[in-house]
Amino acid sequence: MNTLLDxxxxxxxxxxxFIERKHALNDESTLVYGIAxxxxxxxxxxYLLGHKKSTYLYLDCRDIRLDVDELNRSLSQFCRDNKISILALDNYNDTIHLFEMNQIILSSETPLELPYRTIHLELLDYEEFLAFETKFDGTSLxxxxxxxxxxxxxxxxxxDRVLYLQRVLSRALEPIEFSILSQASKMVTQKVSAFNLYERLKxxxxxxxxxxxxxxxSMFERGYLKQLSKFNHPSAVKKLYLCxxxxxxxxxxxxxxGRVFENLVFSELDKHHVECYYDEGIDFYLPQRGVIILASPFAxxxxxxxxxxxxxxxxxxxxxxEVIAVTMNLESTLSxxxxxxxxxxxxxxxxxxxx
Incomplete structure (x- = not known):
């Protein structure tokens, strides 16, 4: 194992x-979690590249050459012998034992019960997306x-993008989860229960x-799928969205x-952690703001x-x-x-x- 660690x-x-994100690491031990x-x-x-190379050890825990039992026996001593102050365990799983270090950085798909700073790294919102754009010719949207x-x-x-994303998702998800996600992709923005999905998939x-x-x-907890409750009716069937x-x-x-556009509006609200619900004829109701949002691309x-x-x-x-109709390009105020x-x-x- 020391040979692999070396x-x-x-x-x-x-x-x-690399393009800066809204989140950044500092000198605290940190768990970064989010979907694949x-x-x-x-x-x-x-973050690691901002430090002297000899001070950190980066490991990708998906490496099939890593034997967890051997790693648990040797990792702590290896870090001490090489005076490593920052240990980064990418794609961490909790069978790997943690120990005292100046700083430990972990990544995972799910949050973990650890006494570390936590960063939930979500997919790009529109503001972050613009930083990735190389041209500013009006085609960003x-x-x-x-x-x-x-x-x-x-x-x-x-x-290559479609096949790339299919490969990413098929590796990240179990076969049944991939089937669920495929079926959910046909039902976005609709009221969908677990039984509805079961009937489709069986x-x-x-x-x-x-x-x-x-x-x-599990897919809801990890963030691949999202759902929206009906206002003041928590037991009502929820609307289904993709991440x-x-x-x-x-x-x-x-x-x-229309459904893609509504999902896009939902994603922006979700990434900004805005409390919202649906109701009959209402895409999104924001009770704390007293606002209704309608996803109406061509209103x-x-x-x-x-x-x-x-x-x-x-x-x-x-x-x-206030009622806000989010459109593709129309802008107006109605009396x-x-x-x-x-x-x-x-x-x-x-x-x-x-x-």
Whole structure:
């Protein structure tokens, strides 16, 4: 095992083209968690490359050459012998024993019960996405719709992106989870229960309800799938969303721009940790702000006014102060007797204070 550790210790790390994220490591022991390809490894390597090479050891715990029992017996002594002050365990699993070090950095798909600083590294929001853009010619929003929030997608040739993401997901997920995600890609923004998914999947493969529910819950906990509750009805069927619209492009042939757009709006709210719910005729209700958000890419003033009229009961009873229709490019303010109505282009909304 010392031979392998010495090999890692002598490696020259590379992190070509790293672009700063909203999160950064400092000198605290830290757990960075997030789904596959969210940028955890790049964030860790960027931090390590700011230190003298002899002071850190980086290990990728997915390396099949690593024998956990042998690693647990030798790692602590190896670090002491080489005066290593920073230990980075990428793709960490809790069978590997931790010990006292000046600093330990871990990455994982899930949060872990550890007395460390925690960073939840999510996929790129629109503001971060713009930092990855090489051209500023008005195509950024169109690119965001195509590439989504996976940082690596900017480096993948356009003709390879679908297969690349399929490979990433098939490696990161168990076969049943990949099937769940594929089915979910066809049902985004719809009210979907675990039983609905089971009914869809049982025709494709042999699976028990209990096993499906267990894997589905894991995918929600890890962040591959998201769900939205109905306002004041926590037991009602929840709406289903993907963590990123690029997954729909990669796993489903059906094109439904309205649903993709709604998922995109949801993702921005989710990444900014905005409390929101759905209701009948309402895409997103933000009770703490008294705001309704409608994902309406091609709305016109007349249709929007009629839609708001149908929501007057909800608006009055919940004292909604503003209705925001997020559009592709239309911008307007409508006069309404009981609530302010604004049409705001996605690009301005995502970069403004409304998210």
């Amino acid at each position: 090999e890692y210790y002598r490696y020259d790390l590379h992190n070509v083209g 390809q969210s940028g955890k490894t790049a964030l860790i390597k960027s 169109s690119n965001f719709f195509q590439l989504g929030g996976f940082p690596a997608m900017h480096r993948i040739a356009s003709e 025709g494709e493969r042999k699976i028990s309800k209990d096993k499906l529910y267990l894997h589905l819950q 990123d619209i690029a997954i729909k492009h990669a796993l489903a042939l059906q094109k439904h721009f 016109n003033e007349h249709a929007l006014f009629k839609k708001v009229e149908a929501l007057e009961g909800f608006i009055v009873s919940n004292r909604v102060r 309404h007797p009981i609530s302010r109505i604004e049409m705001i282009p996605f690009e301005r909304w995502a970069l403004g204070d409304d998210t």
